Amino acid sequence: MRPSKNDYVRGAWAMAPILIGVVPFSIVAGLAGVANGMTITETAAFSLFTYAGAAQIAALELIGDNAPLSVVLCTGLIINLRFLMFSAALAPHFSGTSLRRRLAGAYLLVDHAFALGMLEAKRRPEAKSLQAFYLGACMAFWLTWQIGALAGSVLGAGLPGSETLEIAVPLSFLALLAPQLMGRAPLAAAVVAAATALLLHQAPANLGMLLGTGAGILAGFGVLTLNWKRAAA
């Protein structure tokens, strides 16, 4: 089956409600650039190359605080280490696809598109249409992010505050988490990940999130192994 235009549009539509929270987040990222000494061009280049809000904002704040270059680089890269895990989880759905498509899928990879893609994979595992759905979601996010970040850096502090809209980012993560919780292993993974992240919330470079994710995955492995042993016995 060839991927139809329809699948791209479906992906973009699925992303639409999430974009409510992405708009203020991207504006903050653009604002952080100019507020911490980058020019508008440099901020735009950072958004294009790095394209990851949490890492961009953390690195920019460290630059503003005159942190050593090595600290800025390590923080940005450690925050984005989660992409390694996301890349691995998506890879089976992209096996045997053209290099161009895999590169696009990789460059455009962000948390929300990853979660939408993995949920869609449970519903419609057919590879080509899943890839189109995922890429459609990715493109909607990318366009919103780049425009929002540019607006943030050009208009600067002139934009109104939007705390109410910002809550939409964690809300959308929660909405994407809920349907993933079916079964003992994913539930154990989520509980252990949440507890670990809470305990380590003061760790630098979002390490709490990264280590929490790692601990959760290991807990899930444990439950899966027990299930398999029970099934084999």
Add this chain to the structure above:
Amino acid sequence: MSITTVWIVIVVIGLGSLAMRAAFLVLPTFQGDVSDTVNDRLALVPPAAFAAFVAPAFLMPQGGVDLVSPELCAGVVALAVALRWRNLAITIIAGMIAYVAAVQLLG
């Protein structure tokens, strides 16, 4: 920070992030069909990552555990709505309404 340093930041974090995103997607890591064992394991990545992301955002919005915050109120409502209706837009809007209401009530 000098212009050179700024561009080192842009290029190193940018290329590093791309390399991490591409690591498994671009290199031919998985060939053909992936076994159920591997699939079940990979399926643990989203619940773990998203739980680790949302737990501090809702349970410690100001950096310490707070059980009566507008954020937690929004989170509880959103979770209930998400489990009941499984619709992204409805969940986010319900959570935002709960947040605004809780800010008014608790404010």
